[in-house]
Amino acid sequence: MLQSLINWLEDLGPRFYRAFFEADRWMSYLQGLVVTFEITIASIAMGLVLGLVVAMVRTAHDQQRPGRRNPLLGAVNLVCKVYTTVIRGTPMMVQILIWAFVIFKGERNKVMVGMIGMGVNAGAYISEIIRGGLMSVDSGQSEAGRSLGLGYVDTMRFIIIPQAFKNILPSMGNELVTLFKDTSLVNAIGAAEMTYYAKRIGDKTYDYMPPLIGIACIYLVFVIILTWLQGKLERRLRQSDRR
Amino acid sequence: MIDVKHLSKSFGDHLVLDDISEHIHPGEKVVVIGPSGSGKSTFLRCLNLLETPTAGTITFDGMEITDPKADINAVRRQMGMVFQHFNLFPNMTIRKNITLAPVRTRLMKQDEADEAATALLRRVGLEEKADAYPAQLSGGQQQRIAIVRALAMKPKVMLFDEPTSALDPEMVGEVLEVMKELAREGMTMVVVTHEMGFAREVGTRVLFMDGGNILEQDEPHAFFDHPREQRTIDFLSKVL
Numbered sequence: 421m422l423q424s425l426i427n428w429l430e431d432l433g434p435r436f437y438r439a440f441f442e443a444d445r446w447m448s449y450l451q452g453l454v455v456t457f458e459i460t461i462a463s464i465a466m467g468l469v470l471g472l473v474v475a476m477v478r479t480a481h482d483q484q485r486p487g488r489r490n491p492l493l494g495a496v497n498l499v500c501k502v503y504t505t506v507i508r509g510t511p512m513m514v515q516i517l518i519w520a521f522v523i524f525k526g527e528r529n530k531v532m533v534g535m536i537g538m539g540v541n542a543g544a545y546i547s548e549i550i551r552g553g554l555m556s557v558d559s560g561q562s563e564a565g566r567s568l569g570l571g572y573v574d575t576m577r578f579i580i581i582p583q584a585f586k587n588i589l590p591s592m593g594n595e596l597v598t599l600f601k602d603t604s605l606v607n608a609i610g611a612a613e614m615t616y617y618a619k620r621i622g623d624k625t626y627d628y629m630p631p632l633i634g635i636a637c638i639y640l641v642f643v644i645i646l647t648w649l650q651g652k653l654e655r656r657l658r659q660s661d662r663r
Numbered sequence: 664m665i666d667v668k669h670l671s672k673s674f675g676d677h678l679v680l681d682d683i684s685e686h687i688h689p690g691e692k693v694v695v696i697g698p699s700g701s702g703k704s705t706f707l708r709c710l711n712l713l714e715t716p717t718a719g720t721i722t723f724d725g726m727e728i729t730d731p732k733a734d735i736n737a738v739r740r741q742m743g744m745v746f747q748h749f750n751l752f753p754n755m756t757i758r759k760n761i762t763l764a765p766v767r768t769r770l771m772k773q774d775e776a777d778e779a780a781t782a783l784l785r786r787v788g789l790e791e792k793a794d795a796y797p798a799q800l801s802g803g804q805q806q807r808i809a810i811v812r813a814l815a816m817k818p819k820v821m822l823f824d825e826p827t828s829a830l831d832p833e834m835v836g837e838v839l840e841v842m843k844e845l846a847r848e849g850m851t852m853v854v855v856t857h858e859m860g861f862a863r864e865v866g867t868r869v870l871f872m873d874g875g876n877i878l879e880q881d882e883p884h885a886f887f888d889h890p891r892e893q894r895t896i897d898f899l900s901k902v903l
Contacts, residue, residue, distance in 0.1 A: 569741075569764060
């Protein structure tokens, strides 16, 4: 019993060496990590643009005065509602598979397909984060702005959005972290990010433990760094409140 | 100046204002009192369309503002509003709070607006707070700023929605003082309040609202000394 534990520990070094250093395998992980970051950044950027547009449409629609509803805005709002409902109501894994094997069936650039899938997914969540942030600002603020004769756009731009920003930031940070981790899902469609390489190296060496534990640690380290940065930014913003 | 005809407002199937007709003349100081839930705040908020009336018309300076085609922003520029909870913009300095609307609506250039802000702040004795943020000020100070913020738009009428109800008792006086001065200068004012002393001293007319109706109205001395309706007598006996 004790002997087998000692043997197992003795083997660990060579196993990790095989998974990371033999035949310069670390370069594969690094290559994969770069792609992981590319997918994260591309999808958060796409998600921000989509989320902002959808959040704007939905809040603008909800805040119209009764009797002065714009039918075009109503139609666009319906599209946005369907979008968020479908995306948030189905598993991301299934969505990514649909993007890769149904919508972009013949596409060879799987990384790009992964970016689109994740970006569209992020957009739905981010739109709800932004919408929640805008709604969290006290309605007295927009009433004060409007009663001074400011238009809807000016009231949003100078009064509501700057105040919503601080409320949005924590959830936005969480979304970034989630997105970063969920990039691992796109390995299922053959996009060569970090998890994809780890699995391949496991296949080749017939030893999955070292590469998988290894990348789990790498994900964890970056999530800790991101969370720390987020906390720092929030503290700085809160300081400006106490002026 | 403001002509209200057959104004009704309901939230869902709850009728808050029940067919109100009223006229507010230039220079009048109309004080609206009544128990909570009587619709007095809703009535005030209908006047600048913060609430959309369910039925009826409101005409301001000859323009029917309840017409869907009316430029509501242009109307609101001429009606200042002061809220119970001040609603200063916490993300801006006091100066910016005051100058934002005049500059953005092209009423003034930034330097003109800054000058106007300084003059207004001097008037309420808060000149040195121009670069402070709302959170650094007391409630009374915030409300005085909220009043001059509305005045910066050079409104023709000022609407006050329970301006002293959220204040600590010792700060009520300083806000009422600013309002009294404004009244002396001849501003047309509609004030929803529980301050009976203010109603008696400053008001030119008192409206008593209950259950979405204006039950009774009169010149303040007659109103407080000889109320006619039983409901008014009950109310006054509780608050005076």
